[in-house]
Amino acid sequence: xxxxxxxxxxPDTKNAKLHPVTYTIDRSSTVNITNPSDLHAVEAxxxxxxxxxxxxxxxxxxxxxxxxxxxxxxQMGVDHGFMISDRAFAGADTxxxxxxxSIAAQKIERTVSPLDLIxxxxxxxxxxxxQVGPGVARRLGWYVLTNVVDIVEVQLKDRLMTxxxxxxxxxxxxxxxxxxxxAVDPSINKPRRxxxxxxxxxxxxxxxxxxxxxxxxxxxxxxxxxxSPTIVRKVFPPPKPEGGERVEGSLEDQVKFLTKILLxxxxxxxxxxKV
Amino acid sequence: MxxxxxxxxxxxxxxxxxxxxxxGIWIYGEVHDGELEGVALELLHAARPLADALETELGAVxxxxxxxxxxxxxxxxxxxxxxxxxxxxxxxYRTEVYHEALYQLIVRYKPEIMLxxxxxxxxxxxxxIATDLETGLTADTTMLGVxxxxxxxxxxxxxxxxxxxxxxLCKKHRPQMATVRPRxxxxxxxDVTRQGKINEESVTFSSQNLLKTIIETVKExxxxxxxxxxxxxxxxxxxxxxxxxLEMVQALAGVLGAAVGASRDVVEMGLIGREHQVGQTGxxxxxxxxxxxxxxxxxxxxxxxxxSGTIIAINTDPEAPIMKIAHYAVVADAYALLPKLTASLxxxxxxxxxxxLTV
Numbered sequence: 001x002x003x004x005x006x007x008x009x010x011p012d013t014k015n016a017k018l019h020p021v022t023y024t025i026d027r028s029s030t031v032n033i034t035n036p037s038d039l040h041a042v043e044a045x046x047x048x049x050x051x052x053x054x055x056x057x058x059x060x061x062x063x064x065x066x067x068x069x070x071x072x073x074x075q076m077g078v079d080h081g082f083m084i085s086d087r088a089f090a091g092a093d094t095x096x097x098x099x100x101x102s103i104a105a106q107k108i109e110r111t112v113s114p115l116d117l118i119x120x121x122x123x124x125x126x127x128x129x130x131q132v133g134p135g136v137a138r139r140l141g142w143y144v145l146t147n148v149v150d151i152v153e154v155q156l157k158d159r160l161m162t163x164x165x166x167x168x169x170x171x172x173x174x175x176x177x178x179x180x181x182x183a184v185d186p187s188i189n190k191p192r193r194x195x196x197x198x199x200x201x202x203x204x205x206x207x208x209x210x211x212x213x214x215x216x217x218x219x220x221x222x223x224x225x226x227x228s229p230t231i232v233r234k235v236f237p238p239p240k241p242e243g244g245e246r247v248e249g250s251l252e253d254q255v256k257f258l259t260k261i262l263l264x265x266x267x268x269x270x271x272x273x274k275v
Numbered sequence: 276m277x278x279x280x281x282x283x284x285x286x287x288x289x290x291x292x293x294x295x296x297x298x299g300i301w302i303y304g305e306v307h308d309g310e311l312e313g314v315a316l317e318l319l320h321a322a323r324p325l326a327d328a329l330e331t332e333l334g335a336v337x338x339x340x341x342x343x344x345x346x347x348x349x350x351x352x353x354x355x356x357x358x359x360x361x362x363x364x365x366x367x368y369r370t371e372v373y374h375e376a377l378y379q380l381i382v383r384y385k386p387e388i389m390l391x392x393x394x395x396x397x398x399x400x401x402x403x404i405a406t407d408l409e410t411g412l413t414a415d416t417t418m419l420g421v422x423x424x425x426x427x428x429x430x431x432x433x434x435x436x437x438x439x440x441x442x443x444l445c446k447k448h449r450p451q452m453a454t455v456r457p458r459x460x461x462x463x464x465x466d467v468t469r470q471g472k473i474n475e476e477s478v479t480f481s482s483q484n485l486l487k488t489i490i491e492t493v494k495e496x497x498x499x500x501x502x503x504x505x506x507x508x509x510x511x512x513x514x515x516x517x518x519x520x521l522e523m524v525q526a527l528a529g530v531l532g533a534a535v536g537a538s539r540d541v542v543e544m545g546l547i548g549r550e551h552q553v554g555q556t557g558x559x560x561x562x563x564x565x566x567x568x569x570x571x572x573x574x575x576x577x578x579x580x581x582x583s584g585t586i587i588a589i590n591t592d593p594e595a596p597i598m599k600i601a602h603y604a605v606v607a608d609a610y611a612l613l614p615k616l617t618a619s620l621x622x623x624x625x626x627x628x629x630x631x632l633t634v
Contacts, residue, residue, distance in 0.1 A: 013435050094414075098406060126435070128555065129414035134370070134402035143487055144370050146399045162490070167368065168307040168394045170495040174369075176487045187549065222409075229411030229448040235434065235441045238574045244586075244602040246593075251612055254605055258587065259619045261603065262531065266627050268506040268563050270532030 001054030001156060003045040003117045004105055005078065006136065007038040009062050009069040010126040034069040037121030039191035044151060044184050045119050046077040052154050055079045057108055061089055061100055067207060074202040075194035081207035082108055088212040091225030094127065098135025099222045103215045105140065117161070118181040122147070130183065137181035145176060146183040289382045291410050297387040297449035300326045304335040304349050304357070305397050306342045307368070308494065314392030316352045316462035318455055322390060323353040325421045332356055334386060338376050340366035350471030352463060358384070358474045364485060367492065368396045371484035374403045379478045381408065386450050388428050393454040401454050411445030412452040415555065417459045417578050428453065433555050433574045440574065458559040459578060500550040501534040508562045510536030510553055510580070514569020514590060515609050521546050523613040524568060530620045536560065538570045554579035568609050572597025
């Protein structure tokens, strides 16, 4: 079984500083991390390898610094790491990103072996869309399952897989033919810590890095900024609200005031003890 | 109302860059477990003025099995046209078959704007459709507008982890697509006298797409946090981000019979489960009363609760963004205030109960 995990290096948006005028991320002050959600995808893939055998590859699109993210996947037990890195990929929205990754996935199939499965995280913390995974699946013409919370079983002989996914109101157990793409929810597992041998291997690991020219048959008009139908017209601070009432006075006054406000509609209070 | 509507000759070629070939605003009238998702009505309410501004139709798409009965509701909430595909294969959501049905409708009628609710399945479907049409899709929009002259959808969303808002355009491809956060916009009142047309559509499914099967479905509330249905939510952030803070918040919530909400910070600290997270990457809530304790109010959090009925913020920092959107801004040390407030409410509620009993 050959599983590919898609991973991304992202700015740690939680601690990111924004330029006060342009509202763009100040990259110099921002630390890069592996997208937290993607570590769950890596963990899921490595566990599948441990249960069913086979190999795991990882793929990232990004600047040269993304080597660190690939190394993190190697630390966790991934066998082969791949990157696509080129200015031609820069400025890609979700459509162009999914296209580039799908072309690279096909090259990985030619380079290593055909894929049975692709696993992605739920969403990235910088883009926050969750659209790339399903996009890659559609480009490849594969089945897609998002919000996967459990991989129940893989029937390799029948080329079938059963997963549990969250839907709008609960969950469903779905059986899908392979190859398929799963976008996993972070609740699916707890990513492991690296083992010592994998840490040693990762420290020296050099992923295979492809430029746009290395991707045979790629349509360059579908890459990067050029291949992205969406553009950011403007960024702006969130609308300023007018502001409400200041509750002032001593702590006792504040408590008294809040008690009154909260008890204005006692029917909203669902007391649990019996009356 | 018209029943059957099937064009004899339909132009099913698709050129997403021929902008003038695309007209109309469509929303996805998502049905789950047999019921219309609330966000479908919110989309209609938000899109009605946009369709009027562009002087074009507002259409709604119904996909499923036994879903036609929802068409009247969509019309009462503002749809001019409802496009229905009622088919046994659509009984349960599966990306591939829903995609196939919706794709055929979009190519048949060519709406210039297509909106979805950001539900689990709505996002899944929108992503698949946008990829095949090779058009732009903006995720988790919280504000919608149109530029009338250029007929452009202005889809705004929190960006960069919710630090800022960004307006996204899709200028040269059609349809312009967006998913919209549920419960961020409000649904309007239905007008049962509104007239609209119900178009029953036929589509074809490829046999390969039917191979994925749903074995079992289980309904459950989202992690049992009760956030989405609670009348009162007591939420806390890193200002009270420790075990003592959590216990005080739980005590207050207990007295009020409220659900406990949390900012992303305290969820990531591991103080409370992810199902309690309110905000862009968590749950959107619209309770009668929202009490924000020690939450500064990053955009990421605000988009998840700003439509609550009454917002009470308790914070030591009078300049915190949450204090600006709160109806009642209480500058106080929550560690000192909460135990007193909980005790005071306890006392007062005894009075209320006694009154109830003596009446």
